[in-house]
Structures are given as C-alpha cells and as structure tokens.
Amino acid sequence: MAMYSFKNDYSEGAHPRILEALSEYNFIQSDGYGEDRFSDKAAQFIKQAAQNEAVSVYFVSGGTQANLICLASLMKPYQAVIAAETAHINVHEAGAIEATGHKICCVPSEDGKLTPAGIQSICDLHTDEHMVQPKVVFISNASEMGTVYSLAELKALRLVCDQNDLYLYMDGARLGVALAIEESDVTLKDITDLVDVFYIGGTKNGALIGEAIVFCNPDLNHNFRFYMKQHGGLLAKGRVLGVQFETLFQDGLYFELATHSNRMAQQISESMKSLGVPFLTNSPTNQIFPILPNTVIEKLLKKYAFYVWSKFDETHSAVRLVTSWSAGQAVINEFIKDFSEIYSQS
Numbered sequence: 001m002a003m004y005s006f007k008n009d010y011s012e013g014a015h016p017r018i019l020e021a022l023s024e025y026n027f028i029q030s031d032g033y034g035e036d037r038f039s040d041k042a043a044q045f046i047k048q049a050a051q052n053e054a055v056s057v058y059f060v061s062g063g064t065q066a067n068l069i070c071l072a073s074l075m076k077p078y079q080a081v082i083a084a085e086t087a088h089i090n091v092h093e094a095g096a097i098e099a100t101g102h103k104i105c106c107v108p109s110e111d112g113k114l115t116p117a118g119i120q121s122i123c124d125l126h127t128d129e130h131m132v133q134p135k136v137v138f139i140s141n142a143s144e145m146g147t148v149y150s151l152a153e154l155k156a157l158r159l160v161c162d163q164n165d166l167y168l169y170m171d172g173a174r175l176g177v178a179l180a181i182e183e184s185d186v187t188l189k190d191i192t193d194l195v196d197v198f199y200i201g202g203t204k205n206g207a208l209i210g211e212a213i214v215f216c217n218p219d220l221n222h223n224f225r226f227y228m229k230q231h232g233g234l235l236a237k238g239r240v241l242g243v244q245f246e247t248l249f250q251d252g253l254y255f256e257l258a259t260h261s262n263r264m265a266q267q268i269s270e271s272m273k274s275l276g277v278p279f280l281t282n283s284p285t286n287q288i289f290p291i292l293p294n295t296v297i298e299k300l301l302k303k304y305a306f307y308v309w310s311k312f313d314e315t316h317s318a319v320r321l322v323t324s325w326s327a328g329q330a331v332i333n334e335f336i337k338d339f340s341e342i343y344s345q346s
C-alpha cells in the first residue's frame with residue numbers, strides 16, 4: 001500500500017456529490033460575487049439547518065480569510081481579540097490578524113479551549129486608553145486540540161462576553177465534527193443563539209474549498225461585503241462555493257461526513273486506549289493526539305504520514321492523527337493492526 005496520510009482532513013479532493021453538482025450546473029449562467037442562485041439556495045439550507053431565518057450567510061474560500069475578514073470587520077482600530085494561546089489565529093495564520101492592525105491577547109490553554117476566567121483575566125488587565133481594548137472573543141469549535149465546547153460552556157462564555165461588552169466569534173473550520181460527536185448537546189441553532197458571528201467549515205469536511213460565514217447579530221454585518229471585497233474574499237465565481245454548500249446542506253451530507261470522520265478517529269483512539277496509550281487531550285473528534293514512544297513513531301512513519309506534534313519527554317512525543325470524511329474502514333483497520341503490532345513490540 002502507498003503511504004497513507006493522517007496529516008489532515010483536506011488531503012483528498014471533494015465528496016463525489018459535490019463534483020457531480022458542479023458538473024451538472026456547469027453550463028447554467030449565473031451572476032457573480034455571491035449573487036447567484038446556488039449561493040442563495042445554500043444560504044437558505046443553512047438557515048433551515050440552524051432553524052434560524054434571521055441570520056445572514058456569506059461564503060469565502062478559506063479559514064484564514066474568514067477569520068481575518070470577520071475579525072477586522074468587528075473591531076475599531078484600537079480594539080483587540082482574546083484567544084487561547086493555541087488558537088489558529090495566534091499560531092498558524094502568519095500574523096494575518098495582526099496585519100489588519102489588531103492585537104491578539106492570548107490566554108494559556110492546555111486543551112485548546114477558552115474559559116470565562118481566562119477571558120476575565122484579560123479584561124481586568126486592560127483598563128484604559130493606554131492599552132488596547134479587548135472587543136472580540138475568538139474560540140474555535142472543534143478546537144485546534146480536537147476538543148469541543150458543551151452547551152453549558154458556551155452559555156458561560158456568552159455571559160462573560162455580555163458582562164464585558166465583548167463579541168463572541170466562533171471559528172468553525174471543524175464545526176461539523178464538533179456538532180457530530182455522539183455526546184454533543186449543542187445544535188447549530190444553539191450556536192446561532194449564543195455567538196455573534198461564526199463560520200461553518202467546508203474545506204475540512206468534504207468541500208473542494210469554502211467556508212460559510214454566519215452573522216447571528218444583525219447589528220454587525222452592515223457593509224460586510226465591502227470588507228469581503230477589500231480583503232480579496234468576494235469571489236467572481238462565488239457560485240463555486242454556493243454549489244458546494246447547497247450540496248452539503250440540502251440533505252444532511254455535511255453531518256454525515258463529519259460523523260464518519262469522527263467514527264474513524266474514535267476507532268483508532270479506542271484501540272490505542274485499550275493498549276494503555278495516553279493522550280494529550282481528551283478529543284472526541286477526528287483529530288487525536290496520542291503520546292507515543294519515539295521508537296514507535298519512527299516505525300509508524302515508514303508506512304503512514306502524520307505530524308509529530310510536540311515533545312512529551314526525552315523518549316516520548318505526542319503525534320496528531322486526523323481522519324478525513326473519506327477515510328475508508330479498510331485503511332483504519334490496517335492502521336489499527338499495524339499499530340498494535342508495533343506498539344506491543346516496543
């Protein structure tokens with residue numbers, strides 16, 4: 001077998017139904033810049049899935065773009081965003097947010113999540129006009145560490161935001177897998193009720209490219225299309241995003257794919273746990289972080305690609321394994337078998 005990659009959930013192209021839809025509608029003419037009938041329909045399906053007709057939906061091509069356009073549109077020049085130290089905007093976006101002129105105030109976090117106490121600690125430190133003014137709380141769900149917010153946690157974050165006059169923004173690059181976990185007590189509707197702005201990631205859940213930005217707070221999206229255009233996010237071929245989200249949301253494909261991704265990762269983590277393997281975080285989603293002997297990692301890397309995430313001690317490292325919407329059961333079974341053999345010999 002050729003080397004199989006657990007590096008991420010966007011290693012394949014797109015779900016075949018998306019390609020079929022793009023092909024089927026190929027010769028239908030449409031207006032540009034997101035004003036096409038496919039984007040309209042996709043927005044309608046997303047509103048239905050969220051049981052909330054009042055939200056506004058916009059499509060952009062990627063996660064970094066969604067984050068920087070939304071965050072820039074939410075803040076005045078002197079305002080700042082609060083995020084976990086591990087947040088994608090802080091670690092993996094090449095300073096894109098800072099390049100819009102806004103500071104990121106970081107809070108230490110072991111599991112990738114923010115807490116009300118962490119947010120309050122930043123607010124307490126920023127008291128006057130000699131400092132930046134915290135204005136937006138950035139959370140990602142699922143987080144960069146695979147963890148997920150419960151309904152109670154989201155409500156607590158909303159409360160601390162209201163108490164400190166902050167907007168709550170959710171990066172949903174991996175929202176599908178967060179909502180699709182077995183023990184989830186959060187719905188898309190809850191999210192539209194609790195956050196000001198969020199986005200639904202397509203890139204990591206079966207789309208070719210694309211993220212759907214959802215404004216839940218009706219006071220915040222005036223002139224948003226100007227921000228999109230100025231930041232290169234208003235695509236003439238917006239239809240490409242519309243067709244994809246229409247396909248993903250018209251009959252639940254989006255959640256089917258996310259459920260599958262989670263199931264594949266959880267099969268791996270359950271088999272590893274049964275062998276006594278410890279994990280960096282308790283992730284119920286499709287990104288898992290087992291801590292393995294370096295000797296085992298070396299052997300596994302001969303057959304499988306994945307990221308060695310962080311050094312744990314002199315002889316162990318945490319690795320990141322990500323399963324995608326298209327991971328087949330056969331390859332997961334083979335990985336579990338190979339891992340058990342290598343691990344039991346270590």
Ligand SMILES: Cc1ncc(COP(=O)(O)O)c(C=O)c1O
Nearest residue numbers: 062063064065088140171173203
């Ligand atoms: C939580 C999160 N946000 C944003 C992004 C950025 O997405 P993109 O690479 O499409 O800019 C990623 C990508 O890995 C991510 O995991």
